[in-house]
Amino acid sequence: MGVFYDQIPDHLVEWIGKQQIFWVASAPLTGNGHVNVSPKATPNCFHMVDRNRVWYEDLTGSGIETISHLREEGNGRITILFHSMEGPPRILRFWGKGTVHEFGTPEYDEYIPRENRKPGSRAVIVIDIYKVGTSCGFGVPVYKFEAHRTQLERWCDSLEEFDRKAAAESSLEMHPKGIKSWWTAENLRSHDGLPGLRVAHATDITPTNAFDRNAPRPKMKKQESGATAATSKFSSALDVKLVAAFSMGVVVTAAYVKLAGKYLK
The missing domain is CATH 2.30.110.10 (Electron Transport, Fmn-binding Protein; Chain A)
Structure with missing residues (x-):
């Protein structure tokens, strides 16, 4: 309320x-x-x-x-x-x-x-x-x-x-x-033609300010689009699966080599 x-x-x-x-x-x-x-x-x-x-x-x-x-x-x-x-x-x-x-x-x-x-x-x-x-x-x-x-x-x-x-x-x-x-x-007229500035543009005063041009600029994080974000998530998931599959393959291969070597003796 x-x-x-x-x-x-x-x-x-x-x-x-x-x-x-x-x-x-x-x-x-x-x-x-x-x-x-x-x-x-x-x-x-x-x-x-x-x-x-x-x-x-x-x-x-x-x-x-x-x-x-x-x-x-x-x-x-x-x-x-x-x-x-x-x-x-x-x-x-x-x-x-x-x-x-x-x-x-x-x-x-x-x-x-x-x-x-x-x-x-x-x-x-x-x-x-x-x-x-x-x-x-x-x-x-x-x-x-x-x-x-x-x-x-x-x-x-x-x-x-x-x-x-x-x-x-x-x-x-x-x-x-x-x-x-x-x-x-x-800045002298609005979109509807109403009067805007009257003085600022015509004054003899020189515009000075307190801005520090040497100050560090803010760093903005890059925004991902919906499609890019979805692709990124899919790629990340795929990478995890590939790593898991590769690791499993290494384990199976090692076990096979060990077993084969035992019987070949």
């Missing part, structure tokens, strides 16, 4: 801090607009201010849906979902109203000092929560967390490096391969 609260209850605070992924959902006001659901899994990107206010660092992507929906006049609706992947099952939702603070604004800097900024960070999404709900989560499968991917941060850092080089050369032109050019090309 679902249980609802007016704020984040104390007993869930520690559990929230241990989760490796959360989901963000938003939608435009028009009935035929695109409903958006996005996974967020970068470490240390979700933060709690108090029991009714949270925020997360919004990183660069191919779309700008959440920001566009939050900024649509009369909208601002957003839902955050956590669910347990390990341990006891649980689903947790926050319903709230969201506010966007873009990179290049004083409000953004209040939340994220430049020395702590992640590569590709384009905004802070602040959510004022008016309802919290938990449910069983019995239908969510159990998964084992291995590691966070670093491809997004590496890619964004590579784009930002072009902006940093342009700034070092005192160039007034936006670098065509920089992240601001990406924001301009991909």
